Amino acid sequence: MKKILIAGTIAFDEVTTPFGHSGKKLGGSATYLSFASSLFPNRTAVVSIVGNDFPDKYLEKFRRRHIDISGVEISQNHKTFYWKGLYYENMNKRDTLITEVNALAYFNPVIPEAYKDAELVILGNLHPGIQQEILNQLTEKPQLTILDTMNFWMDTAMESLLKVISRVDLLLVNEEEARQLTGKYTIVHAAKKILRMGPKYVIIKQGEYGSVLFTENDIFFAPAYPLEKVADPTGAGDTFAGGFAGHLSLYENFGFDEMKNALICASNLASFTVEDFGTDRLERIDIKDVEARINEFIKMTTYPLQIKLDI
Amino acid sequence: MKKILIAGTIAFDEVTTPFGHSGKKLGGSATYLSFASSLFPNRTAVVSIVGNDFPDKYLEKFRRRHIDISGVEISQNHKTFYWKGLYYENMNKRDTLITEVNALAYFNPVIPEAYKDAELVILGNLHPGIQQEILNQLTEKPQLTILDTMNFWMDTAMESLLKVISRVDLLLVNEEEARQLTGKYTIVHAAKKILRMGPKYVIIKQGEYGSVLFTENDIFFAPAYPLEKVADPTGAGDTFAGGFAGHLSLYENFGFDEMKNALICASNLASFTVEDFGTDRLERIDIKDVEARINEFIKMTTYPLQIKLDI
Numbered sequence: 001m002k003k004i005l006i007a008g009t010i011a012f013d014e015v016t017t018p019f020g021h022s023g024k025k026l027g028g029s030a031t032y033l034s035f036a037s038s039l040f041p042n043r044t045a046v047v048s049i050v051g052n053d054f055p056d057k058y059l060e061k062f063r064r065r066h067i068d069i070s071g072v073e074i075s076q077n078h079k080t081f082y083w084k085g086l087y088y089e090n091m092n093k094r095d096t097l098i099t100e101v102n103a104l105a106y107f108n109p110v111i112p113e114a115y116k117d118a119e120l121v122i123l124g125n126l127h128p129g130i131q132q133e134i135l136n137q138l139t140e141k142p143q144l145t146i147l148d149t150m151n152f153w154m155d156t157a158m159e160s161l162l163k164v165i166s167r168v169d170l171l172l173v174n175e176e177e178a179r180q181l182t183g184k185y186t187i188v189h190a191a192k193k194i195l196r197m198g199p200k201y202v203i204i205k206q207g208e209y210g211s212v213l214f215t216e217n218d219i220f221f222a223p224a225y226p227l228e229k230v231a232d233p234t235g236a237g238d239t240f241a242g243g244f245a246g247h248l249s250l251y252e253n254f255g256f257d258e259m260k261n262a263l264i265c266a267s268n269l270a271s272f273t274v275e276d277f278g279t280d281r282l283e284r285i286d287i288k289d290v291e292a293r294i295n296e297f298i299k300m301t302t303y304p305l306q307i308k309l310d311i
Numbered sequence: 312m313k314k315i316l317i318a319g320t321i322a323f324d325e326v327t328t329p330f331g332h333s334g335k336k337l338g339g340s341a342t343y344l345s346f347a348s349s350l351f352p353n354r355t356a357v358v359s360i361v362g363n364d365f366p367d368k369y370l371e372k373f374r375r376r377h378i379d380i381s382g383v384e385i386s387q388n389h390k391t392f393y394w395k396g397l398y399y400e401n402m403n404k405r406d407t408l409i410t411e412v413n414a415l416a417y418f419n420p421v422i423p424e425a426y427k428d429a430e431l432v433i434l435g436n437l438h439p440g441i442q443q444e445i446l447n448q449l450t451e452k453p454q455l456t457i458l459d460t461m462n463f464w465m466d467t468a469m470e471s472l473l474k475v476i477s478r479v480d481l482l483l484v485n486e487e488e489a490r491q492l493t494g495k496y497t498i499v500h501a502a503k504k505i506l507r508m509g510p511k512y513v514i515i516k517q518g519e520y521g522s523v524l525f526t527e528n529d530i531f532f533a534p535a536y537p538l539e540k541v542a543d544p545t546g547a548g549d550t551f552a553g554g555f556a557g558h559l560s561l562y563e564n565f566g567f568d569e570m571k572n573a574l575i576c577a578s579n580l581a582s583f584t585v586e587d588f589g590t591d592r593l594e595r596i597d598i599k600d601v602e603a604r605i606n607e608f609i610k611m612t613t614y615p616l617q618i619k620l621d622i
Contacts, residue, residue, distance in 0.1 A: 018496070040620070185329070185541070186537070186538055186539055186540070186541055187537060188537050188538065188539040189539055206520060209517060209520035209521070210520070210534065212537065218610070218611075219537060219611045220611055220612070220614070221534040221537075221611055221612050223521065223532040223534055226497070226498060226499050226523065226530060226532075227497055227499065228497055228499040228500055229497070230496070230497055247620075250619060250620075257614070257615050260614040260615065261614060261615060261618045261619075264614060264618060265618060265620070287620050290620060291620050294618055294620075298618075299529070300529075300530045300531055300532055301531070301532050301612070302613075303531070303568070303571040303572060303575060304568050304571065304572060307572045307575060307576060307605055307609075308561060308572075309351070309558075309561075309576070309598050309601060309602050309605075
């Protein structure tokens, strides 16, 4: 089985959306990333930090999924990272109400020995300096390194961010981040510019509309699964990235066809997260649920390939 | 060859987008609808009204495309409908700066005798009372009636709009219109509610992201073709609808597979309109350009259907 190494936050999240209030819940990029990737047969490990207020019942959720948390430091002197956010009517926009960095300010990532040769590495949203530190500790070149980031790091640590971007295989950004990073309006222009920054692949996430994978010569779309009920988009992007890596971990090598399948799988898996608050829905599903949704998705996206244009 | 009857506006449009200013140009729903539908082998006719200031060189653009304009009234006492709009950074939002209704206020549609039994009827964006008047003049039940509308009619003539919706086969709306019309948040909920209002089909347009076709039992997505260069989205929705009907006119009967193909064709055709101001790009293309784009699109949207989820 392949090994997936995940670096990211484990946090308390609290959100209000047009559909309700979450209360203070388990969140953080590494949580969604690992809950998603561990749905597939692989070995997933997390490098992160939590505070002295972090309940063991939450750590137990990781252990129960056979996620290696030996790389999760428990800070003795600080509390767990806490984020409070507000989503507006159209849930593509959100405001941060409170960020308490807490223990995360003291995060010195240490990769467990057994994961320094992981085949897949996901650098979840963190300071780009920390993300580079993870790469520095690897002893083998992974088959694929995946980087997530956000506009905050573009505003505050662009130089360091560009450095880490140049060192990874795949960058995951949403449309606004792609525009901010490149100064280009269309996603096609932005993706081309990102591919010149180092990565071989870029995925531009379009929220409820889906996502697009770009390489130098190819483009591939995965629409999002259309949901009847939505509650909270928090964590959908991380679920997507974790599902993407999790699905890839099934394959020996990662060609463009495998990437396409992983994108579709990731997109469908991420749709579950949106259906309820926090990790609630993601925690209740298994691979059979994902499979059923993908089968629905296939029906909604395949078409007779002979499209005639003349009588 | 099938007959397509189009009712809508022929207008002067003037827009400013983040990419430039159009100047006063030929526009209007019936213009885009018929320029798009007439790319396919069929007989297209337009019912509309223009003013005494409308240049014959513009009418010539219709004639050159073999579009029957015997149903286009030339008002002796009024000027042509004029619309001036402003698009913001993210081109999904626009503001109307000026609307001069002019001759359109005196529009009494009269369908040319030869088109009262048209197989395909497109009711472009007009007052829903006028749209009903078109339906009243038909002598044969068309194979498919397509209705476009906008939020303005929901604000000012909802009762009449609901009436015409109940009489057509297919409603075309964008996401915001679908929400306003139904009070439902997700497009899946909104589409279900619209299907209970009468139409057998609803297409929800998502602009640069694509469009989704709903029936009682099926959903089908067509992502939009990803453009490197965008200039002006005006008319893209009408190009889409005209391309949809134009493509369907190639088939004897319209089953769900034919609808899927038409959706893909419509989506790719509409992308041309966005690449330049007004009808400039649409006027320069022929069916070979559409075919080439569809072939690109197929590469970007097809995937190995066997998606394994286990080793």
